[in-house]
Amino acid sequence: MTVWLHIVAIVLLASLGGALWRVWRGPSPADRMMAAQLVGTGGVAVLVVLAALQDWTLLVVALALALLAALAAVGFVKAESPDGAGDPEETDPPEDWRTNSQKVPQDG
Amino acid sequence: MSLTIFALTGAALIGLGVYGLLARLHLLRRIIAFNLIGSGLFLFFGATGARGEILDPIPQALIITGIVVALSASALAVGLVVALAQGSGRASLPEDEDAEGRAP
Amino acid sequence: MxxxxxxxxxxxxxxxxxxxxxxxxxxxxxxxxxxxxxxxxxxxxxxxxxxxxxxxxxxxxxxxxxxxxxxxxxxxxxxxxxxxxxxxxxxxxxxxxxxxxxxxxxxxxxxxxxAPDLTYALPQAGVGNPVTAVLLNFRAWDTLVESIVLLAALIGVWMMARDADWDAPLGLRYHARPSGVLASFGRILPPVGLIFGVYLVWAGAESTGGAFQGGTVLAAVGLVAMMAGIMRPPRVAQGAWRAALVLGPVVFLGSGLAGAALGAGFLTLPEALAKPAILTIEAALTVSIAVTLALLVLGPPDEGGQQA
Amino acid sequence: MTPLVVVLSLPLLTALSAIAVPASMRVTVALGGVVTTLIAALWLGGVVWHGGPVVLVLGGWQPPIGIVLRADGLAAALIVMSALVIAAVAAAARYEMAPTPAGPRASFGFWPLMLLLWAALNAVFVSRDLFNLYVGLELLSLAAVALVAISGTAQALASAMRYLLFALAGSLLYLAGVVLVYATHGTLDITLLGARVPSPVDALALGLMTAGLLAKTALFPFHVWLPPAHSAAPAPASALLSALVPKGSFLIVMRLWFEAMPDLAAPSALLALAAMGAIAVIWGGALALVQARLKLIVAYSTVAQLGYLFLVFPLAGGDGINQPWAAGAWTGAIFQALSHGLAKAAMFLAAGIYIAAVGSDRLGDLRGLARALPMTSFAFALAAVTLLGLPPSGGFTAKYLLMTSAFASGQWVWAIVLAGGGLLAALYLYRPVAALFTREIRVRPRAIPRAWQAIPLALAALAILLGLLSAMPFDLLQIGRPKPAEDGL
Amino acid sequence: MADLATYILTASGLVFFIAGTVGLIRFPDTFSRLHALTKADNLGLGLIAGGVAFQTETWAQLAMLTLIWVLALLAAGTVAQLVARAALSTPEQK
Known part of the structure; x- marks a missing residue:
């Protein structure tokens, strides 16, 4: 079993290498981000395997990674939106999103 | 064997970071280079701390402290880069701008 | 292999x-x-x-x-x-x-x-996780100063604000479609993250975890909630948030001074009190670390206007 | 509750309070903390003077497990000097940083950052643990960089960024050395390292740590970040940055070369350190000579004045530590650090008053200001006396001690550097002093409160007093000096 | 018996991961790549977690494995949706 789990981990890492190639190539930012997401999922899988191999405590690390997996991607879609704070699902940017702020900036 | 692999990886990462820090002028890239140096250093440190029969917890604690300190410095640096770009439209230091600006 | x-x-x-x-x-x-x-x-x-x-x-x-x-x-x-x-x-x-x-x-x-011989020291440290023992007991001064470093970086980041934006909420004005995927995600994740973060702090005494890791998880889910438009970022002027920032270091320093005042010594934890003291410090520290980290990533108040 | 604990924790506690309390109470809280800590610092100085070094074993854990803090005479002297400078800076900042004209942002940030910087300095001065010193240095650097950025101008932001790059590079170099030290010896304690089993890795570790600290101390050729950063900050912040911050990293260099690894102090390495210092004296002085703005002149003079500190290495380091002249050189360098701190803070605070009065620090705009601001201008001239090393100032004592050691040890070249540096200082300081004391007035100054004008005068007077009463600080500095030197006395 | 289940499940998990990576490399445009990716790797993670589940010693470990998979699914679903829309709404750029 130990040998097999080592093999699983190594093959998983090799598959991550493929995903990393897509991060390098792109071409669009979305491509890179999604490939990084695959690396994240694969990393969780590697940690799950290592948990069985080394110490079950590693499940905590895998859980933390899974919990934070979407953090970077959420930051990415925010940064990609026109004002850096939006959401690609908003069909029409709300007019009143600044209402809680005290001043309306002057564009120029 | 494994420890040597990690230690040498750490050494190579430090070197990579030093290269990036000196060769790349975009400040965001330089911030990443700093993080790479720090991380390589910690990896090296972690490998040295695992040499004994039992894992030495002191390097681990120091590394956790170091990771938090690195994040603090990175956050301040990122804030400075953005503020600098807001004021000057550039994300490199004034003295580096000629070199940066000449490129296609 | x-x-x-x-x-x-x-x-x-x-x-x-x-x-x-x-x-x-x-x-x-x-x-x-x-x-x-x-x-x-x-x-x-x-x-x-x-x-x-x-x-x-x-x-x-x-x-x-x-x-x-x-x-x-x-x-x-x-x-x-x-x-x-x-x-x-x-x-x-x-x-x-x-x-x-x-x-x-x-x-x-x-x-x-x-490596230094910790065999005599660890049983007196109050916690079973040796890394936590080093961070919160043997080298508590490092950890205290480190939590202050975070705070100094945050004040520094705030200094990058434009004066005109100073009274605005921190970071950008995040917004999202109220019924969209991001908003739903922003509602589901924080409760899970909250439980997991608290678990990490509590578990850190004996096994993997600790105040910094738990605080980071809390900061991360807080950021998701803010980016999803579920939670409104604070303003610098809001005193309760600033109190949360300093709570951990104040409790940490206060317990250290209490040790000095009671004759045990600065930052000294008597063996009998070590575990509850460490857990109290860690709990307070987690709150401050979570808030500080989240606000650090959020950045200075930014209304998006042009530089004067 | 020992004074050392108070000196360490009170600035921290005050900084935390200054962050948390409402804006209306911030300055009061901060000033209360400053006054109390100043008293505690003087108390600590007295305790060390009468009772010898104060040692604090944190948590009761002896190294290599725990961290030990130790206030010897050197640390106590620097703590007292910092407390005096910060008290003056805080008094001046009451006028400059709260709440107008600096704006709510700057006045929010200045007080906590100043207090955090102070806490970091005190922590660095007494720490005996190399990693703890790293964390302290990081706090010092981040607070200092933020203080530079406080002005918010594009130039200040670029200077702060450059400063941060150097500071972070320095931190990582230092940390790299610390990692090697722990990996080699299993301890980070300076005292334990003094008795370590030498290893071939030590030279690499010491080299990395020293290089990193030199970048932070802005020794030539790592000085390029300092003048723009120090001159871009608001004047009270400039005073902190120039007078105090470089002393933190310099002290660690001294601790490393005199206490942790004195056996590695080969003559060539000591010579290299002093050579960089000598070039800094000349180069910094030459560049100060061609500046048109007062703050830049004062900032370049910091580059030059820091250079003197490094003459201590060949005069008192290595084998020289057992020579009779070592004590003089060692004490002279510390006197230089102390008197430069007091005088430089006085100069920057005076510059701040001039900027408040005429809205500029161009030498042309400062002409004739001595008549409108006599106390401030007298303070500037008095501080210049110290930087020149004229009697009876603290700077004179410093340079006299270094000079006699240079003659005694036969290392004439350092005496030439001392004399040449003094000459250059006379030239670059003559320009602002002459402009201030000329008869014609170029710009009509705004009225400045008399109490504010008196602040730099107090600091400059202290710098002179340091020379007049040099016996007392001299004795204090001998307390807890590195052992081998005591035999040489 | 438990070991056999582990072998089979983790091997199938690997197949899905490899398929996802091959899709990521081979598919011609961003959207088909997105499509291939999110399904394959989450199934892969589920299978690997399922395989490892047969080796667990306590119920808590089993619960944690489940939670890991659920969270990964949630994250992947959200991310795929958001990134795809972001790619739609922003013009092609470097």
């Missing part, structure tokens, strides 16, 4: 490190750095340093990633994200190669390991 695994992992780490320094475009470099943090976290798992793996996964990959991507987005809108073509720079390569070689040499030149 185990060496092959480590070799594969280190090859990936090195490749990703190289990719984050080479090539053109800081966006790609930032994405590579996110995957780098993840792979290094696996590396720490292989080295048996589980607390470090947790910290690296949460801080190195998670928070630093958002920080870099958000910065890149801002720079792109300021037309400052472009990077010139990378050229090979020989002096820099020589310097980098020299540093790498000297560390490589140092590894082989190191004498036999000489």
């Amino acid at each position: 185990s060496a092959a695994l480590d070799l594969a992992l280190c090859a990936l780490i090195l490749g990703v490190g190289l990719a984050s320094m080479a090539g053109r475009g800081v966006f790609r470099a930032a994405i590579f750095f996110i995957t780098y943090g993840l792979l290094v976290a696996i590396g720490w798992a292989r080295l048996g340093a589980y607390d470090v793996a947790l910290a690296e996964a949460a801080i190195g990959s998670g928070l630093t990633g958002v920080l870099l991507l958000a910065a890149h987005g801002r720079l792109r809108r300021l037309r400052a994200a472009a990077e010139s073509l990378s050229r090979f720079n020989l002096p820099a390569a020589i310097a980098g190669g020299g540093v790498a070689l000297s560390f490589g040499w140092a590894w082989f030149a190191l004498p036999v390991p000489r």
Whole structure:
């Protein structure tokens, strides 16, 4: 079993290498981000395997990674939106999103 | 064997970071280079701390402290880069701008 | 077999490190750095340093990633994200190669390991996790100063605000479609993260976890909630938030001073009180770390106007 | 509750309070903390003077497990000097940083950052643990960089960024050395390292740590970040940055070369350190000579004045530690650090008053200001006396001690550097002093409160007093000096 | 018996991961790549977690494995949706 789990981990890492190639190539930012997401999922899988191999405590690390997996991607879609704070699902940017702020900036 | 692999990886990462820090002028890239140096250093440190029969917890604690300190410095640096770009439209230091600006 | 695994992992780490320094475009470099943090976290798992793996996964990959991507987005809108073509720079390569070689040499030149003997100290530390014992007891002064470093960085980041924006909420004005995927995600994740973060702090006394890791998880889910428009970022002027920022360091320093006042000594925890004292300090510290980290990543108040 | 604990924790506690309390109470809280800590610092100085070094074993854990703090005479002297400077800076900042004209942002940030910087300095001065010193240095650097950025101008932001790059590079170099030290010896304690089993890795570790600290101390050729950063900050912040911050990293260099690894102090390495210092004296002085703005002149003079500190290495380091002249050189360098701190803070605070009065620090705009601001201008001239090393100032004592050691040891070249540096200082300080004391007035100054004008005068007077009463600080500095030197006395 | 289940499940998990990576490399445009990716790797993670589940020693470990998979699914679903829309709404750029 130990040998097999080592093999699983190594093959998983090799598959991550493929995903990393897509991060390098792109071409669009979305491509890179999604490939990084695959690396994240694969990393969780590697940690799950290592948990069985080394110490079950590693499940905590895998859980933390899974919990934070979407953090970077959420930051990415925010940064990609026109004002850096939006959401690609908003069909029409709300007019009143600044209402809680005290001043309306002057564009120029 | 494994420890040597990690230690040498750490050494190579430090070197990579030093290269990036000196060769790349975009400040965001330089911030990443700093993080790479720090991380390589910690990896090296972690490998040295695992040499004994039992894992030495002191390097681990120091590394956790170091990771938090690195994040603090990175956050301040990122804030400075953005503020600098807001004021000057550039994300490199004034003295580096000629070199940066000449490129296609 | 185990060496092959480590070799594969280190090859990936090195490749990703190289990719984050080479090539053109800081966006790609930032994405590579996110995957780098993840792979290094696996590396720490292989080295048996589980607390470090947790910290690296949460801080190195998670928070630093958002920080870099958000910065890149801002720079792109300021037309400052472009990077010139990378050229090979020989002096820099020589310097980098020299540093790498000297560390490589140092590894082989190191004498036999000489770790301090903790066998007598650990049973008196109050906690079973030796890393937590070092952080909160043996080297508590480091940890206290480190929590202050975070705070200093936050004040520094706030100094980057434009004066006109000073009274505005921190960061950008995040908004999202109220019934959209992001908003739903922002509602589901925080409760799970809250429980997990608290678990990490509580578990950190005896096994993997701790105040910094737990605080980072809390900060991360708080950020998701804010980016999803569920939670409103605070303003600098809101006293309750500033109190939350300093709570942990104040409790930490206060307990240290209490030790000095009661004759035990500065930052000294009597063995009988060590565990409850450490858990109290960690609880307060977690609140402050979570708030500080979240606000650090959020950045200074920014209404998006042009610089005067 | 020992004074050392108070000196360490009170600035921290005050900084935390200054962050948390409402804006209306911030300055009061901060000033209360400053006054109390100043008293505690003087108390600590007295305790060390009468009772010898104060040692604090944190948590009761002896190294290599725990961290030990130790206030010897050197640390106590620097703590007292910092407390005096910060008290003056805080008094001046009451006028400059709260709440107008600096704006709510700057006045929010200045007080906590100043207090955090102070806490970091005190922590660095007494720490005996190399990693703890790293964390302290990081706090010092981040607070200092934020203080530079406080002005918010594009130039200040670029200077702060450059400063941060150097500071972070310095931190990582230092940390790299610390990692090697722990990996080699299993301890980070300076005292334990003094008795370590030498290893070939030590030289690399010491080299890395020293290089990093030199970048932070802005020694030539790592000085390029300092003048723009120090001159871009608001004047009270400039005073902190120039007078105090470089002393933190310099002290660690001294601890490393005199206490942790004195056996590695080969003559060539000591010579290299002093040579960089000598070039800094000349180069910094030459560049100060061609500046048109007062703050830049004062900032370049910091580059030059820091250079003197490094003459201590060949005069008192290595084998020289057992020579009779070592004590003089060692004490002279510390006197230089102390008197430069007091005088430089006085100069920057005076510059701040001039900027408040005429809205500029161009030498042309300062002409004739001595008549409108006599106390401030007299303070500037008095501080210049110290930087020149004229009697009876503290700077004179410093340079006299270094000079006699240079003659005694036969290392004439350092005496030439001392004399040449003094000459250059006379030239570059003559220009602002002459402009201030000329008869014609170029710009009509705004009225400045007399109490504010008196602040730099107090500091400059202290710098003179340091020379007049040099016996007392001299004795204090001998307490807890590195052992081998005591035999040489 | 438990070991056999582990072998089979983890091997199938690997197949899905490899398929996802091959899709990521081979598919011609961003959207088909997105499509291939999110399904394959989450199924892969589920299978690997399922395989490892047969080796667990306590119920808590089993619960944690489940939670890991659920969270990964949630993250992947959200991320795929958001990134795809972001790619739609922003013009092609470097």
